[in-house]
Amino acid sequence: MxxxxxxxxxxxxxxxxxxxxxxxxxxxxxxxxxxxxxxxxxxxxxxxxxxxxxxxxxxxxxxxxxxxxxxxxxxxxxxxxxxxWLPDAAPSPAAADRFGRDLALLHADSPEAFGAPWPGWIAELPLDNTPSEGPWPRWYAERRLRPFVVRAADVLGVDGVRLLERVIDRIDELAGPPEPPARIHGDLWSGNLRWTDVGVVLIDPAAHGGHRETDLAMLALFGAPHLDRILAAYERTRPLAAGWRSRVPLHQLHPLLVHVALFGAGYRAQTLAAARTALTG
Missing domain, CATH: 3.30.200.20 (Phosphorylase Kinase; domain 1)
Structure with missing residues (x-):
């Protein structure tokens, strides 16, 4: 048909x-x-x-x-x-301000648990969305980092795997203050933002109850138009915990590992650099 x-x-x-x-x-x-x-x-x-x-x-x-x-x-x-169908519009400062506020409001609507009540996917790769009441660091380590370290192990090499395992072992101290689950997009790179005449619309989610800093770190990973305005509007609406910028590499590790799994060695150096920065703060 x-x-x-x-x-x-x-x-x-x-x-x-x-x-x-x-x-x-x-x-x-x-x-x-x-x-x-x-x-x-x-x-x-x-x-x-x-x-x-x-x-x-x-x-x-x-x-x-x-x-x-x-x-x-x-x-x-x-x-x-x-x-x-979502017709494109040029990214504008006003739309960025509105998006930052709306994203903060979305994250403020907390689900009951980390994870989601459906099997997850990111691109064509499965995600373990098994729900958990927390804490988030261990959920992130076991449901996001470890499975993709295993999946990407051949590309990461022995030393790369050991480095990622150090992050996993220290996840509790690296993750910052406890946060409740947030409704997050889960794959919020700039290509999944559609700038339209009614503002930013999100597509292609890997949605789940997660840490709100994950979405913001993903926005920064490959760059987003007017990112500074998005972040400023977000902080005015719902301020982030102290030290959040130093935790950006930790939250970027999962999407980088996904890219290693999907596309190979071209993302290895960036992934290992993020892991080293996450460990040193």
Whole structure:
């Protein structure tokens, strides 16, 4: 069955046109124009139902914390995820200010536990979302760092693995003051921020109850437009614990390990540098 036929069946409306946008991580991307005048974004794959289900659950869960930040899920069925089409707008200082405030409000809506009640994914890699009432440092070490150290061990090498194990062993002292679980996006690099005429909208989450500093560290990892304004607006709304900037490398370790697992040795040096900085503060 074609993308147009599957989409029409899912939404109950005929499809005028489908434009292919490329592919990534094992699925294809499309823009579709519907007979009722709407445009939608479609991810499709024959064998990615679990990934799409996790993304849909994450978007809905984040929306329960702050609906201004996420698009509604129009359909999430076997092999397909459908969202509204989000036209791009130029990043602006005003939108950055609003995003920083909205992200702080999202994080302030605390779930009951770290983790999530659905199996997690980041790109095509599984995440262990087993819920825990805490504390966060041990959850992060055992559910995020250790599994990806194992997955990336061949690239990290013996010395690299030992370095990451030192971080895991010292996680309690490195993690800073205790924080309650926060609703976090979980993969908040700049490519998952859509700047639109109504502000920033978040896509492609690896959502779970986590540490709010994780989202901010991910924003900084590959750079985000107007990052200083985002952070300033965040701090005005919900100040961060003292020393948070020194903990940025600790929170960046998981996404860097994900990149080592996905893309190989090109991210090894950056990952090990982050681990050394995390250990020295």
């Amino acid at each position: 074609s993308i147009a036929d599957r989409l029409g069946d899912s939404l109950g409306v005929s499809v005028r046109a489908v434009t292919d946008l490329g592919s990534g991580h094992g699925w294809t991307l499309h823009r579709a124009e519907l007979a009722d005048g709407r445009a939608v974004f479609v991810k499709a794959a024959a064998d990615r139902a679990g990934v799409f289900a996790a993304e849909a659950a994450g978007l809905r869960w984040l929306g329960a914390g702050n609906s201004a930040l996420v698009p509604p899920v129009l359909a999430a069925c076997e092999g397909m995820l459908v969202l509204p």
